[in-house]
Amino acid sequence: MTVPLPGSFRYRTVDADGVRINCAIAGDGPPALLLHGYPQTHLIWHHVAPLLAADHTVVLTDLRGYGDSDKPAPSSDNREYAKRAMAHDQLLVMRALGFDRFAVAGHDRGARVGHRLALDAPEALTALAVLDIVPTRHTFEHADLAFGLGYYHWFFLAAGNGVPEGLLAAAPEHWVTARMQARHHGGTPFDPAAVAEYVRCFADPAAIAASCADYRAAATIDLDHDRADAGRRITTPLLALWGQHGFVGGNYDVLDIWREYATDVRGHALDCDHYLPEEQPAQVAAALREFFG
Numbered sequence: 017m018t019v020p021l022p023g024s025f026r027y028r029t030v031d032a033d034g035v036r037i038n039c040a041i042a043g044d045g046p047p048a049l050l051l052h053g054y055p056q057t058h059l060i061w062h063h064v065a066p067l068l069a070a071d072h073t074v075v076l077t078d079l080r081g082y083g084d085s086d087k088p089a090p091s092s093d094n095r096e097y098a099k100r101a102m103a104h105d106q107l108l109v110m111r112a113l114g115f116d117r118f119a120v121a122g123h124d125r126g127a128r129v130g131h132r133l134a135l136d137a138p139e140a141l142t143a144l145a146v147l148d149i150v151p152t153r154h155t156f157e158h159a160d161l162a163f164g165l166g167y168y169h170w171f172f173l174a175a176g177n178g179v180p181e182g183l184l185a186a187a188p189e190h191w192v193t194a195r196m197q198a199r200h201h202g203g204t205p206f207d208p209a210a211v212a213e214y215v216r217c218f219a220d221p222a223a224i225a226a227s228c229a230d231y232r233a234a235a236t237i238d239l240d241h242d243r244a245d246a247g248r249r250i251t252t253p254l255l256a257l258w259g260q261h262g263f264v265g266g267n268y269d270v271l272d273i274w275r276e277y278a279t280d281v282r283g284h285a286l287d288c289d290h291y292l293p294e295e296q297p298a299q300v301a302a303a304l305r306e307f308f309g
Contacts, residue, residue: 020209021040039078041073042073043074045072046071047072048072049075049106053127058078061293063294064297075118080096082223082227094232099234099241100237102132119308122147124148143307173227173228174235181228185221192215192218203287203288204294206291249276252280254282257300257303258270260286260287262288265285
């Protein structure tokens with residue numbers, strides 16, 4: 017299958033302090049960095065990015081541990097997959113491409129990386145869009161039965177003793193496709209070529225180990241970092257978009273929660289579930305173009 021990005025996107029690898037980050041770049045104008053979530057790659061943006069590239073320089077990356085980026089072996093404390101480390105990668109990538117200030121849009125895990133980037137390097141961000149999340153600290157500190165059932169994978173992937181790694185390695189395609197199909201509600205169907213790429217990348221044992229470390233970090237070192245920043249509100253303008261048929265839309269007052277973490281918050285729900293850039297790409301692109309300016 018052909019990778020579903022138009023030929024105008026050029027690929028390159030950027031060395032971020034020894035971690036090679038896979039990038040796809042197109043367009044001209046103000047820079048916008050788009051970050052993907054789990055269990056996907058930069059290709060979640062394959063519908064949105066060409067629309068945004070009409071008036072922006074669009075940079076799509078694979079987060080460390082995902083896609084065709086490097087996958088450092090996790091240490092015992094999973095610090096390699098702290099959102100602080102993942103955010104620093106992205107800052108170095110954009111600097112290497114010549115951009116000291118840029119907008120960021122992140123979906124799922126990528127939105128958590130974007131949130132950390134806004135806390136650690138506020139001078140670099142012109143705008144931050146977070147798709148279908150509320151902050152990590154809020155989710156853990158308000159976890160209940162609904163969260164445990166709806167987001168069971170947060171706890172499964174963070175389990176130790178190699179349990180999730182062994183089970184996922186036995187059926188990576190089933191895991192990826194089951195996760196995605198369970199959280200899709202109408203709109204544009206998933207592109208089979210994109211799904212095949214997600215499966216190809218995720219089936220790498222190093223990617224499975226890295227993604228589990230990502231979730232373990234969320235429940236440990238990331239939570240420590242977030243609690244240390246409790247009371248700080250990011251000043252970067254923030255756009256929150258979420259799926260009205262998903263867990264986030266059904267269980268949180270998204271804007272009210274983000275207003276506890278940021279000073280300038282706006283946003284709205286879209287008619288979809290979790291995978292906004294693939295389910296409602298035209299609406300996502302229009303919202304980002306208006307917000308990024």
